[in-house]
Amino acid sequence: MGFFDKLKEGLSKARDNFFGGIKTLFAGRTLDDEVLEELEEILIMSDMGYETANKILTELKIRYKKDEVEDPLILLRDIMTENLEKENFEENPNKKPYVIFVVGVNGSGKTTTIAKISKKYVSAGKSVVLAAADTFRAAAIEQLKHWGNKVGATVIAHEHGSDAAAVVYDSLAHAKAKNKDVVIIDTAGRLHTKSNLMEELKKIKRVIEKEIPGGSDETILVLDGTTGQNGIQQALAFKEAVDITSVVVTKLDGTAKGGIAFSINNQLNIPIKMIGVGEREDDLQMFEPKNYVNALLGVEE
Numbered sequence: 001m002g003f004f005d006k007l008k009e010g011l012s013k014a015r016d017n018f019f020g021g022i023k024t025l026f027a028g029r030t031l032d033d034e035v036l037e038e039l040e041e042i043l044i045m046s047d048m049g050y051e052t053a054n055k056i057l058t059e060l061k062i063r064y065k066k067d068e069v070e071d072p073l074i075l076l077r078d079i080m081t082e083n084l085e086k087e088n089f090e091e092n093p094n095k096k097p098y099v100i101f102v103v104g105v106n107g108s109g110k111t112t113t114i115a116k117i118s119k120k121y122v123s124a125g126k127s128v129v130l131a132a133a134d135t136f137r138a139a140a141i142e143q144l145k146h147w148g149n150k151v152g153a154t155v156i157a158h159e160h161g162s163d164a165a166a167v168v169y170d171s172l173a174h175a176k177a178k179n180k181d182v183v184i185i186d187t188a189g190r191l192h193t194k195s196n197l198m199e200e201l202k203k204i205k206r207v208i209e210k211e212i213p214g215g216s217d218e219t220i221l222v223l224d225g226t227t228g229q230n231g232i233q234q235a236l237a238f239k240e241a242v243d244i245t246s247v248v249v250t251k252l253d254g255t256a257k258g259g260i261a262f263s264i265n266n267q268l269n270i271p272i273k274m275i276g277v278g279e280r281e282d283d284l285q286m287f288e289p290k291n292y293v294n295a296l297l298g299v300e301e
């Protein structure tokens, strides 16, 4: 299956329940008040947030009149796509070691994401170090070792319960000493309290900044796409603690809504890097706004 077909299959719940209805709604009709009202309802229900839905509608009304478009669905597709486009920060993959700091609550899909990113680098001939800095959950270290073995990355781990920042320090020292290309840092998704977790992440950030000029190259937040507005609140807390550079949204196959991507872009103002649309490893794809919107709306192009 090609990646667009996978994306389409993964987003079928969101398309069947919300966005796909727009195609039927628009079919053979002009965009009168009745149609626009129904569209507004669909957009708001999809989890994209009231403000974003209104922004898209306003733009649609203006451009529909001005551009004299033939197919309003394509115009809507373009406006939704523009709404998701956000310039990604500049990656400098030749910097050594290139440091990727990964955060997110337990179960969001952090491990799957780290495995996928590691594999990408190893396949490109780069040496990868994985830092097992989730020392709180016993199984997390084993899980990371398993993935390290599978993809061919070195895993630096201490004992369960040890200081997470020390694991990060050792991983960076190892990478520098052995001239490794990439360091990916796995972190805890839960500690005794939320403030403990944020303090631990800040401490790790300080260690990275001390050891690597300019700090981490990327700080990725992994977010479960089925959590809706709760997930956005969660993301704000992480953003405040560690300056997120991009978001990976997982489990989009498990949501009937799918508007969360728009909320991330607009409410959090952070670009989306990848999306997960299934449990298999190759279901985590680079995020392409136009493909995403085409798959949601059922537009073939």
Ligand SMILES: Nc1nc2c(ncn2[C@@H]2O[C@H](COP(=O)(O)OP(=O)(O)OP(=O)(O)O)[C@@H](O)[C@H]2O)c(=O)[nH]1
Pocket: 104, 105, 106, 107, 108, 109, 110, 111, 112, 113, 140, 143, 189, 250, 251, 252, 253, 254, 275, 276, 277, 278, 279, 283
């Ligand atoms: N349906 C679906 N499941 C996913 C996706 N991404 C991850 N999962 C599943 O979600 C579960 C949690 O993923 P992990 O990668 O283990 O998550 P984690 O954040 O590392 O969680 P902990 O190990 O608990 O910290 C696993 O069962 C994954 O297979 C996705 O895009 N779609």
